[in-house]
Amino acid sequence: QSALTQPASVSGSPGQSITISCTGTSSDVGLFNFVSWYQQHPGKAPKLMINDVTHRPSGISDRFSGSKSGNTASLTISGLQPEDEADYYCSSYTSTSTLVFGGGTRLTVL
């Protein structure tokens, strides 16, 4: 159960788009369409932003989108806003019926 690999940090200016990658293996990200993305502001609980690779739960802005290619999933945030500054985590279901998170990515809105 090795953690999924995410970049430690990404940054962008308001209005720009950024993409956060999440790399796993053929036993997790590459095997199932069960990748989720969570946003976490300091001192707060995580918030589900994307489930099942591409699905946006009700109430989540369409500026957030998810995709997957092979063993790598991605979260794209378009039209960056100051309130998007947060930590982002991916998670995936695995071949052993467990779940695994990525190490997290700190998004800075310049």
Added chain:
Amino acid sequence: EVQLVESGGGLVQPGGSLRLSCAASGFTVSGSYMTWVRQAPGKGLDWVSVIYTGGATYYADSVRGRFTISRDNSKNTLYLQMNSLRLGDTALYYCARGFVGSTTAFEYWGQGTPVTVSS
């Protein structure tokens, strides 16, 4: 309104035990899949365990054999029994409810209960 309130955290010595509780309201724990996720101070999210509606349970390698997830439908409460605690188990422990329409995503989260393992 869906609410999750964790309790039971605290300071415990290595080798000790704690039982965390997650009181649910606005839905039934028996009708939802539920999980425990922890976050060590200044670190990322770390998945711990999940229980599905049918009762199946799964654990991270790091806690399997030491932790047990369970639920009490009459109390509408999720539990995490933690035995043989280690220094590395120190973290804020969150419970979360599964997202309807998926089987691996978690939509509602509590605010967490802190566990400190220290001598």
